[in-house]
Amino acid sequence: MHLFYQAQPVTYLTEDDSRHAIRTLRLGVGDTIAVTDGHGNRHSAVISQVDNRRCSFRIVDTQMTAPRPFSIRICVAPTKNIDRIEWFVEKAVEIGIERISFFIGQHSERRMLKLERLEKIAVAAMKQSLQSYLPQLDEIVSFSDLIKEGIDDQRFIAHLPEHGPVLNLAKGASPGGRYMVLIGPEGDFSEKEIQQANDAGFQMVTLGSNRLRTETAALTACQLLTFINT
Protein backbone atom coordinates (compact mmCIF):
# COMPACT_ATOMS: atom_id res chain seq x y z
CA MET A 1 0.00 0.00 0.00
CA HIS A 2 1.47 3.36 -1.08
CA LEU A 3 0.80 6.34 1.18
CA PHE A 4 0.49 9.82 -0.34
CA TYR A 5 0.12 13.28 1.24
CA GLN A 6 -2.53 15.77 0.21
CA ALA A 7 -3.10 18.56 2.76
CA GLN A 8 -5.86 20.16 0.68
CA PRO A 9 -9.44 18.84 0.73
CA VAL A 10 -9.26 17.76 -2.93
CA THR A 11 -9.46 14.35 -4.60
CA TYR A 12 -6.26 14.50 -6.62
CA LEU A 13 -2.61 14.11 -5.64
CA THR A 14 -0.07 16.93 -5.68
CA GLU A 15 1.95 17.30 -8.87
CA ASP A 16 4.97 15.60 -7.27
CA ASP A 17 2.92 12.73 -5.85
CA SER A 18 0.99 12.38 -9.11
CA ARG A 19 4.24 12.04 -11.04
CA HIS A 20 5.57 9.58 -8.48
CA ALA A 21 2.37 7.49 -8.61
CA ILE A 22 2.13 7.40 -12.40
CA ARG A 23 5.76 7.46 -13.61
CA THR A 24 7.66 5.73 -10.80
CA LEU A 25 5.11 3.39 -9.24
CA ARG A 26 3.27 2.94 -12.55
CA LEU A 27 -0.10 3.03 -10.82
CA GLY A 28 -3.21 3.42 -12.96
CA VAL A 29 -7.01 3.71 -12.89
CA GLY A 30 -8.51 1.20 -10.48
CA ASP A 31 -5.41 0.87 -8.30
CA THR A 32 -5.88 1.38 -4.57
CA ILE A 33 -3.84 3.98 -2.69
CA ALA A 34 -3.80 5.57 0.76
CA VAL A 35 -3.83 9.34 1.20
CA THR A 36 -3.24 11.24 4.45
CA ASP A 37 -3.99 14.88 5.12
CA GLY A 38 -1.27 15.08 7.77
CA HIS A 39 -3.88 15.81 10.43
CA GLY A 40 -4.80 12.24 11.35
CA ASN A 41 -7.13 11.40 8.47
CA ARG A 42 -6.14 8.54 6.22
CA HIS A 43 -8.25 7.86 3.14
CA SER A 44 -8.32 4.56 1.41
CA ALA A 45 -8.91 5.52 -2.22
CA VAL A 46 -9.08 4.21 -5.78
CA ILE A 47 -7.39 5.99 -8.67
CA SER A 48 -10.19 7.30 -10.90
CA GLN A 49 -8.25 9.21 -13.56
CA VAL A 50 -4.64 9.84 -14.56
CA ASP A 51 -2.88 12.18 -16.92
CA ASN A 52 0.75 13.31 -17.01
CA ARG A 53 0.34 15.95 -14.36
CA ARG A 54 -2.54 14.79 -12.19
CA CYS A 55 -3.62 11.61 -10.50
CA SER A 56 -7.26 11.82 -9.31
CA PHE A 57 -8.81 9.42 -6.85
CA ARG A 58 -12.15 8.41 -5.36
CA ILE A 59 -12.26 8.07 -1.56
CA VAL A 60 -13.59 4.68 -0.51
CA ASP A 61 -13.11 4.96 3.23
CA THR A 62 -11.59 7.36 5.76
CA GLN A 63 -9.95 6.38 9.04
CA MET A 64 -9.16 8.97 11.71
CA THR A 65 -6.09 8.17 13.78
CA ALA A 66 -6.22 9.63 17.29
CA PRO A 67 -3.24 11.79 18.29
CA ARG A 68 -0.74 10.22 20.68
CA PRO A 69 -1.56 10.61 24.40
CA PHE A 70 1.64 12.62 24.76
CA SER A 71 3.33 15.35 22.75
CA ILE A 72 7.05 15.82 22.04
CA ARG A 73 8.49 19.18 21.05
CA ILE A 74 12.25 19.32 20.48
CA CYS A 75 13.85 22.76 20.16
CA VAL A 76 17.31 22.62 18.61
CA ALA A 77 19.98 25.11 17.61
CA PRO A 78 20.75 24.33 13.92
CA THR A 79 24.19 22.84 13.27
CA LYS A 80 26.82 24.47 11.05
CA ASN A 81 26.50 21.49 8.70
CA ILE A 82 22.82 21.53 7.68
CA ASP A 83 22.94 17.82 6.72
CA ARG A 84 22.94 16.99 10.43
CA ILE A 85 19.70 18.89 11.03
CA GLU A 86 18.11 17.38 7.93
CA TRP A 87 19.10 13.99 9.26
CA PHE A 88 17.59 14.77 12.67
CA VAL A 89 14.29 15.89 11.11
CA GLU A 90 14.04 12.70 9.02
CA LYS A 91 14.78 10.41 11.95
CA ALA A 92 12.65 12.27 14.51
CA VAL A 93 9.63 12.16 12.18
CA GLU A 94 10.19 8.45 11.57
CA ILE A 95 10.21 7.54 15.26
CA GLY A 96 7.49 10.09 16.05
CA ILE A 97 7.49 13.74 17.08
CA GLU A 98 4.79 16.43 17.26
CA ARG A 99 6.80 19.61 16.83
CA ILE A 100 10.33 20.72 15.92
CA SER A 101 11.49 24.24 16.75
CA PHE A 102 14.76 25.99 15.95
CA PHE A 103 16.54 28.72 17.87
CA ILE A 104 19.63 30.89 17.74
CA GLY A 105 21.88 30.44 20.76
CA GLN A 106 24.75 32.64 21.92
CA HIS A 107 27.23 30.05 20.59
CA SER A 108 25.28 29.22 17.41
CA GLU A 109 27.34 29.08 14.21
CA ARG A 110 24.21 29.01 12.04
CA ARG A 111 21.67 31.80 12.42
CA MET A 112 19.56 31.30 9.27
CA LEU A 113 17.41 28.31 8.33
CA LYS A 114 15.25 27.58 5.26
CA LEU A 115 12.28 25.47 6.33
CA GLU A 116 11.14 24.47 2.83
CA ARG A 117 13.62 21.64 2.37
CA LEU A 118 13.12 20.44 5.95
CA GLU A 119 9.34 20.35 5.38
CA LYS A 120 9.86 18.16 2.29
CA ILE A 121 12.03 15.82 4.35
CA ALA A 122 9.36 15.68 7.09
CA VAL A 123 6.64 14.81 4.56
CA ALA A 124 8.77 12.08 2.99
CA ALA A 125 9.56 10.60 6.42
CA MET A 126 5.88 10.71 7.46
CA LYS A 127 4.89 8.82 4.30
CA GLN A 128 7.77 6.39 4.55
CA SER A 129 6.90 5.48 8.15
CA LEU A 130 3.18 5.27 7.28
CA GLN A 131 2.02 7.94 9.72
CA SER A 132 -1.03 10.20 9.42
CA TYR A 133 0.25 13.25 11.28
CA LEU A 134 2.75 15.75 9.88
CA PRO A 135 4.79 17.35 12.67
CA GLN A 136 4.86 21.13 12.97
CA LEU A 137 8.14 22.83 12.01
CA ASP A 138 8.70 26.34 13.39
CA GLU A 139 10.71 29.23 11.96
CA ILE A 140 13.95 29.93 13.82
CA VAL A 141 13.65 32.33 16.80
CA SER A 142 15.97 33.75 19.44
CA PHE A 143 16.68 31.74 22.60
CA SER A 144 15.11 34.41 24.80
CA ASP A 145 11.87 34.36 22.78
CA LEU A 146 11.78 30.57 22.76
CA ILE A 147 11.97 30.11 26.51
CA LYS A 148 8.87 32.27 26.95
CA GLU A 149 6.89 29.48 25.19
CA GLY A 150 5.34 26.23 26.42
CA ILE A 151 4.58 27.48 29.91
CA ASP A 152 2.22 24.56 30.55
CA ASP A 153 4.58 21.91 29.19
CA GLN A 154 7.11 19.75 31.02
CA ARG A 155 10.13 21.85 30.06
CA PHE A 156 13.73 20.65 30.01
CA ILE A 157 17.13 21.89 28.95
CA ALA A 158 19.71 19.23 28.02
CA HIS A 159 23.08 20.08 29.52
CA LEU A 160 26.02 17.99 30.73
CA PRO A 161 27.53 20.07 33.55
CA GLU A 162 31.25 20.04 34.43
CA HIS A 163 30.54 18.40 37.76
CA GLY A 164 27.64 17.31 39.91
CA PRO A 165 24.99 14.72 39.03
CA VAL A 166 22.02 15.82 36.97
CA LEU A 167 18.74 14.01 36.45
CA ASN A 168 18.39 11.91 33.30
CA LEU A 169 15.53 13.11 31.06
CA ALA A 170 13.96 9.64 31.27
CA LYS A 171 13.71 10.04 35.05
CA GLY A 172 12.75 13.71 35.06
CA ALA A 173 9.85 13.47 32.60
CA SER A 174 6.56 11.84 33.56
CA PRO A 175 4.48 9.82 31.05
CA GLY A 176 1.53 11.26 29.17
CA GLY A 177 2.79 14.82 29.18
CA ARG A 178 3.46 17.64 26.77
CA TYR A 179 7.24 17.93 26.59
CA MET A 180 9.47 20.77 25.45
CA VAL A 181 13.22 20.06 25.34
CA LEU A 182 16.01 22.51 24.50
CA ILE A 183 19.10 21.14 22.71
CA GLY A 184 22.07 23.49 22.43
CA PRO A 185 24.42 24.26 19.52
CA GLU A 186 27.84 22.65 18.92
CA GLY A 187 29.32 25.26 21.28
CA ASP A 188 26.70 24.30 23.91
CA PHE A 189 24.57 26.77 25.85
CA SER A 190 26.24 29.74 27.49
CA GLU A 191 26.17 29.97 31.27
CA LYS A 192 23.82 32.93 30.82
CA GLU A 193 21.40 30.83 28.75
CA ILE A 194 21.48 28.01 31.33
CA GLN A 195 20.60 30.58 33.99
CA GLN A 196 17.84 32.16 31.85
CA ALA A 197 16.29 28.72 31.19
CA ASN A 198 16.51 27.86 34.87
CA ASP A 199 14.80 31.13 35.81
CA ALA A 200 12.10 30.41 33.20
CA GLY A 201 11.39 27.04 34.87
CA PHE A 202 13.25 24.66 32.57
CA GLN A 203 14.68 21.63 34.40
CA MET A 204 18.29 20.74 33.62
CA VAL A 205 18.63 17.11 32.46
CA THR A 206 21.22 14.84 30.86
CA LEU A 207 20.64 12.38 28.02
CA GLY A 208 23.26 9.91 29.24
CA SER A 209 26.92 9.96 30.19
CA ASN A 210 28.43 10.45 26.72
CA ARG A 211 29.04 13.80 25.07
CA LEU A 212 26.60 13.81 22.15
CA ARG A 213 26.59 15.90 18.99
CA THR A 214 23.71 18.37 18.75
CA GLU A 215 21.64 16.28 16.33
CA THR A 216 22.34 13.06 18.25
CA ALA A 217 21.24 14.70 21.50
CA ALA A 218 18.06 15.98 19.83
CA LEU A 219 17.14 12.52 18.54
CA THR A 220 18.07 10.84 21.83
CA ALA A 221 15.75 13.20 23.74
CA CYS A 222 12.97 12.27 21.31
CA GLN A 223 13.71 8.55 21.78
CA LEU A 224 13.82 8.80 25.58
CA LEU A 225 10.45 10.57 25.75
CA THR A 226 8.94 7.99 23.40
CA PHE A 227 10.29 5.15 25.53
CA ILE A 228 8.85 6.40 28.82
CA ASN A 229 5.48 6.44 27.07
CA THR A 230 5.84 2.94 25.63
Next chain:
Amino acid sequence: MHLFYQAQPVTYLTEDDSRHAIRTLRLGVGDTIAVTDGHGNRHSAVISQVDNRRCSFRIVDTQMTAPRPFSIRICVAPTKNIDRIEWFVEKAVEIGIERISFFIGQHSERRMLKLERLEKIAVAAMKQSLQSYLPQLDEIVSFSDLIKEGIDDQRFIAHLPEHGPVLNLAKGASPGGRYMVLIGPEGDFSEKEIQQANDAGFQMVTLGSNRLRTETAALTACQLLTFINT
Protein backbone atom coordinates in the same frame (compact mmCIF):
# COMPACT_ATOMS: atom_id res chain seq x y z
CA MET B 1 40.85 18.48 26.64
CA HIS B 2 41.52 16.79 23.29
CA LEU B 3 41.14 13.01 23.13
CA PHE B 4 43.32 11.00 20.75
CA TYR B 5 43.36 7.31 19.81
CA GLN B 6 46.48 5.16 19.80
CA ALA B 7 45.80 1.42 19.81
CA GLN B 8 49.51 0.57 19.89
CA PRO B 9 51.51 0.60 23.17
CA VAL B 10 53.68 3.49 21.98
CA THR B 11 54.08 7.07 23.24
CA TYR B 12 53.41 8.92 20.00
CA LEU B 13 50.21 9.68 18.12
CA THR B 14 49.29 8.15 14.76
CA GLU B 15 50.29 10.16 11.70
CA ASP B 16 46.72 11.45 11.25
CA ASP B 17 46.33 12.39 14.91
CA SER B 18 49.80 13.94 14.97
CA ARG B 19 48.94 16.14 12.01
CA HIS B 20 45.60 17.04 13.61
CA ALA B 21 47.25 17.90 16.93
CA ILE B 22 50.06 19.99 15.44
CA ARG B 23 48.52 21.57 12.33
CA THR B 24 44.85 21.92 13.22
CA LEU B 25 44.82 22.22 17.01
CA ARG B 26 48.25 23.89 17.04
CA LEU B 27 49.29 21.94 20.13
CA GLY B 28 52.94 22.01 21.13
CA VAL B 29 55.48 20.71 23.62
CA GLY B 30 54.14 20.96 27.16
CA ASP B 31 50.46 20.87 26.17
CA THR B 32 48.29 18.30 27.92
CA ILE B 33 46.30 15.76 25.90
CA ALA B 34 44.26 12.60 26.58
CA VAL B 35 44.97 9.37 24.72
CA THR B 36 42.79 6.26 24.72
CA ASP B 37 43.78 2.79 23.54
CA GLY B 38 40.17 1.93 22.71
CA HIS B 39 40.23 -0.82 25.34
CA GLY B 40 39.25 1.24 28.37
CA ASN B 41 42.59 2.85 29.17
CA ARG B 42 42.78 6.62 29.05
CA HIS B 43 46.14 8.28 29.48
CA SER B 44 46.54 11.84 30.59
CA ALA B 45 49.73 12.89 28.81
CA VAL B 46 51.98 15.83 28.02
CA ILE B 47 53.37 16.47 24.54
CA SER B 48 57.13 15.91 24.76
CA GLN B 49 58.22 16.37 21.14
CA VAL B 50 56.70 17.40 17.83
CA ASP B 51 57.82 17.31 14.24
CA ASN B 52 55.79 17.45 11.05
CA ARG B 53 54.88 13.78 11.07
CA ARG B 54 54.95 12.74 14.70
CA CYS B 55 53.65 14.05 17.99
CA SER B 56 55.26 12.25 20.95
CA PHE B 57 53.94 12.38 24.49
CA ARG B 58 54.84 11.44 28.05
CA ILE B 59 52.15 9.61 30.03
CA VAL B 60 51.41 11.36 33.33
CA ASP B 61 48.55 9.23 34.54
CA THR B 62 46.39 6.34 33.29
CA GLN B 63 42.75 5.76 34.18
CA MET B 64 41.06 2.43 33.41
CA THR B 65 37.34 2.76 32.66
CA ALA B 66 35.36 -0.37 33.52
CA PRO B 67 33.27 -1.83 30.68
CA ARG B 68 29.51 -1.23 30.89
CA PRO B 69 27.56 -3.82 32.93
CA PHE B 70 25.72 -4.75 29.73
CA SER B 71 26.73 -5.34 26.12
CA ILE B 72 24.89 -4.32 22.96
CA ARG B 73 25.53 -6.04 19.64
CA ILE B 74 23.47 -4.84 16.68
CA CYS B 75 23.55 -6.95 13.52
CA VAL B 76 22.31 -5.07 10.48
CA ALA B 77 21.90 -5.78 6.77
CA PRO B 78 23.74 -2.91 5.01
CA THR B 79 21.52 -0.47 3.12
CA LYS B 80 21.76 0.16 -0.63
CA ASN B 81 22.82 3.74 0.18
CA ILE B 82 25.98 3.30 2.28
CA ASP B 83 25.60 6.80 3.81
CA ARG B 84 22.78 5.42 5.94
CA ILE B 85 25.02 2.72 7.42
CA GLU B 86 27.85 5.21 7.98
CA TRP B 87 25.35 7.40 9.77
CA PHE B 88 24.18 4.49 11.93
CA VAL B 89 27.75 3.60 12.91
CA GLU B 90 28.54 7.20 13.91
CA LYS B 91 25.36 7.58 15.98
CA ALA B 92 25.50 4.13 17.60
CA VAL B 93 29.10 4.71 18.70
CA GLU B 94 28.18 8.13 20.10
CA ILE B 95 25.33 6.80 22.25
CA GLY B 96 27.27 3.64 23.12
CA ILE B 97 27.52 0.18 21.55
CA GLU B 98 29.90 -2.76 22.03
CA ARG B 99 29.73 -4.50 18.67
CA ILE B 100 28.31 -3.94 15.18
CA SER B 101 27.89 -6.87 12.80
CA PHE B 102 26.76 -6.94 9.19
CA PHE B 103 24.96 -9.68 7.30
CA ILE B 104 23.57 -10.50 3.87
CA GLY B 105 19.86 -11.23 3.92
CA GLN B 106 17.73 -12.85 1.21
CA HIS B 107 16.34 -9.40 0.31
CA SER B 108 19.62 -7.50 0.72
CA GLU B 109 20.44 -5.10 -2.11
CA ARG B 110 24.02 -4.65 -0.85
CA ARG B 111 26.19 -7.74 -0.45
CA MET B 112 29.65 -6.16 -0.13
CA LEU B 113 30.94 -3.86 2.59
CA LYS B 114 34.31 -2.16 3.13
CA LEU B 115 34.98 -1.87 6.85
CA GLU B 116 37.92 0.55 6.63
CA ARG B 117 35.83 3.70 6.24
CA LEU B 118 33.33 2.54 8.89
CA GLU B 119 36.22 1.92 11.31
CA LYS B 120 37.47 5.49 10.76
CA ILE B 121 33.96 6.79 11.48
CA ALA B 122 33.77 4.67 14.65
CA VAL B 123 37.12 6.02 15.91
CA ALA B 124 36.08 9.62 15.21
CA ALA B 125 32.76 9.11 17.02
CA MET B 126 34.49 7.47 20.00
CA LYS B 127 36.88 10.43 20.31
CA GLN B 128 34.13 13.00 19.74
CA SER B 129 31.96 11.48 22.50
CA LEU B 130 34.99 11.14 24.82
CA GLN B 131 34.75 7.36 25.25
CA SER B 132 37.56 4.93 26.01
CA TYR B 133 36.22 1.84 24.27
CA LEU B 134 36.22 1.32 20.51
CA PRO B 135 33.34 -0.96 19.44
CA GLN B 136 34.10 -4.09 17.44
CA LEU B 137 33.06 -4.03 13.77
CA ASP B 138 32.64 -7.41 12.07
CA GLU B 139 33.09 -8.36 8.44
CA ILE B 140 29.83 -9.08 6.62
CA VAL B 141 28.59 -12.69 6.84
CA SER B 142 25.59 -14.67 5.63
CA PHE B 143 22.38 -14.65 7.66
CA SER B 144 22.59 -18.40 8.29
CA ASP B 145 26.14 -18.10 9.66
CA LEU B 146 25.21 -15.12 11.82
CA ILE B 147 22.32 -16.81 13.63
CA LYS B 148 24.67 -19.54 14.81
CA GLU B 149 26.45 -16.91 16.94
CA GLY B 150 25.73 -15.42 20.38
CA ILE B 151 24.17 -18.56 21.81
CA ASP B 152 24.50 -17.21 25.35
CA ASP B 153 23.16 -13.75 24.53
CA GLN B 154 19.63 -12.39 24.79
CA ARG B 155 18.86 -12.71 21.09
CA PHE B 156 16.18 -10.78 19.23
CA ILE B 157 15.00 -10.26 15.67
CA ALA B 158 13.21 -6.97 14.91
CA HIS B 159 10.16 -7.59 12.77
CA LEU B 160 6.80 -5.83 12.42
CA PRO B 161 4.40 -8.64 11.50
CA GLU B 162 1.31 -8.13 9.30
CA HIS B 163 -1.00 -8.89 12.21
CA GLY B 164 -0.86 -9.99 15.83
CA PRO B 165 0.81 -8.16 18.72
CA VAL B 166 4.52 -8.66 19.26
CA LEU B 167 6.59 -7.80 22.31
CA ASN B 168 8.44 -4.48 22.28
CA LEU B 169 12.23 -4.93 22.62
CA ALA B 170 12.19 -2.71 25.73
CA LYS B 171 9.84 -5.20 27.39
CA GLY B 172 11.46 -8.34 26.02
CA ALA B 173 15.04 -7.59 27.07
CA SER B 174 16.10 -7.71 30.71
CA PRO B 175 18.69 -5.27 32.14
CA GLY B 176 22.35 -6.15 32.57
CA GLY B 177 22.45 -8.60 29.72
CA ARG B 178 24.46 -9.33 26.60
CA TYR B 179 22.15 -8.47 23.72
CA MET B 180 22.22 -9.48 20.06
CA VAL B 181 19.62 -7.87 17.80
CA LEU B 182 19.02 -8.59 14.11
CA ILE B 183 17.85 -5.70 11.90
CA GLY B 184 16.71 -6.62 8.38
CA PRO B 185 17.40 -4.98 5.00
CA GLU B 186 15.10 -2.47 3.22
CA GLY B 187 13.17 -5.44 1.81
CA ASP B 188 12.81 -6.84 5.35
CA PHE B 189 13.54 -10.42 6.37
CA SER B 190 12.08 -13.24 4.30
CA GLU B 191 9.54 -15.56 5.95
CA LYS B 192 12.20 -18.26 5.73
CA GLU B 193 14.69 -16.09 7.66
CA ILE B 194 12.08 -15.27 10.32
CA GLN B 195 11.50 -19.01 10.72
CA GLN B 196 15.25 -19.79 10.82
CA ALA B 197 15.82 -17.13 13.50
CA ASN B 198 12.87 -18.43 15.48
CA ASP B 199 14.23 -22.00 15.29
CA ALA B 200 17.64 -20.69 16.40
CA GLY B 201 16.06 -19.15 19.51
CA PHE B 202 15.77 -15.49 18.50
CA GLN B 203 12.75 -13.73 19.99
CA MET B 204 10.66 -11.64 17.61
CA VAL B 205 10.28 -8.04 18.85
CA THR B 206 9.05 -4.69 17.56
CA LEU B 207 10.76 -1.31 18.07
CA GLY B 208 7.53 0.67 18.16
CA SER B 209 4.44 1.06 16.01
CA ASN B 210 6.00 3.02 13.11
CA ARG B 211 7.66 1.43 10.10
CA LEU B 212 11.31 2.41 10.45
CA ARG B 213 14.08 2.50 7.88
CA THR B 214 16.82 -0.07 8.40
CA GLU B 215 19.32 2.36 9.92
CA THR B 216 16.66 4.02 12.08
CA ALA B 217 15.55 0.63 13.41
CA ALA B 218 19.17 -0.30 14.17
CA LEU B 219 19.76 2.91 16.15
CA THR B 220 16.39 2.65 17.91
CA ALA B 221 17.24 -0.89 19.09
CA CYS B 222 20.52 0.46 20.46
CA GLN B 223 18.71 3.34 22.20
CA LEU B 224 16.05 1.01 23.69
CA LEU B 225 18.64 -1.34 25.17
CA THR B 226 20.61 1.59 26.58
CA PHE B 227 17.39 2.99 28.03
CA ILE B 228 16.41 -0.19 29.94
CA ASN B 229 19.89 -0.12 31.49
CA THR B 230 19.68 3.54 32.55
